[in-house]
Amino acid sequence: MTTTLESSTTVIQNPGHGEAFTEHMISMEWTEATGWSAPEMTPLQNLTIHPGMIGLHYGQVAFEGLKAHRRADGAMGVWRPGDHALRFQRSCRRLAMPELPVETFVAAIDQLISADQGSLSDDPTHSIYIRPMIFATDVSLMLRPSRTYRFLLMAFVAGGFFGENTESVSVHVSHDYTRAFPGGTGDVKIAGNYAPSFLAQREAEAAGCAQVVWLDAMERRYLEEMGGMNMFLVRGDQVVTPRLTGTLLPGVTRNTLLTLAERLGYQVAEERITVDRWRQECLEGTITEVFACGTAAVVTPVGQVRDRDGDFTIGDGKPGPVTRRLRTALTDLHHGLAADPEGWLRPSAE
């Protein structure tokens, strides 16, 4: 490991989302003969790649997204890195790529956060978004899995995904495009899932909405996800999320909120819910709140739904009490302000 690099000292203000990169990156290589190389930390820098690289042409590329937060005591905490490591392994398996051991994944994150934590201000709405990724490096245009790979770890300082506000957003139900299909790759986090979503996202924006609501591909009526987020509905004391059918990404935030909701005394349920039933239950007031959740979105309330079969408002269109309570419970855990019996917040190595 490289140990002579300077740690970052320049605090990033007004980070936005996705472009305020921190100063370092970690790299590892894999070959069939040697397995994974030792991690090397360098300044964040451009790569030199061959134009015939398999990852570039055939999309043998997977990634993760997780966050490190500054805890109230000033130390850093990384949110559920072991669970993200396991999902990264599943994504790699699905694309016939080698798996990175969980301990190696987590140790690389510790090293990067330790070097780059100085970029994060004390603003509790800011965090370090960590991006592990792997791509196929063989130079070949044969349609076959690569025999060599590169793992990279980089990070950026993140403000809010939807800006700094936690006001309600509006969402657009996509009937023309679907995100995932049975037997496909919807339950893993691979690059190829995202480019096909851009056109639907553009359509949502043209309709004045912040995000897409994805329906299932077979019947085009069951709610699945929202953009790059999972979704929840609230019916009084019941907190409900679409069931994992194999076409939804099993979000770490989704899993966390199911546990937290139960701990806070709500009934939790995983259901298959049609868009028609969703509309009807919102119109009659049975569904009182809806929110999206994910590493980037945290917990984001949804106020309006635009759908070709009829637009509707959720509750009074404003963030509801259950959404706010769950959001606070989650962000308190992120910042080390609440009991963490599961040990989800990993203290960073100093």
Ligand SMILES: Cc1ncc(COP(=O)(O)O)c(C=O)c1O
């Ligand atoms: C398609 C999709 N769904 C849901 C999520 C939320 O997952 P997580 O809570 O693990 O960030 C993400 C983000 O990773 C995503 O890309």
